[in-house]
Amino acid sequence: MRTLLVVVGVIAAALILLGLLLEAARWLMIIGAVALLAVFVLAVVKSRRVLTRQH
Incomplete structure (x- = not known):
């Protein structure tokens, strides 16, 4: 369960950084x-x- 929370947190942080x-x-x-x-x-x-100075 803890690993799942870490993975979801990392994916959420990556998506936030990508959006920024x-x-x-x-x-x-x-x-x-x-x-x-x-x-x-x-x-x-x-x-x-x-051009106007030349004329």
């Missing part, structure tokens, strides 16, 4: 996408400034 890691990975992907979008917008703005 997946949640963290999802937020990291969202933050990465926002950062990528910001870099793209800044690149477009800077390239337009350079």
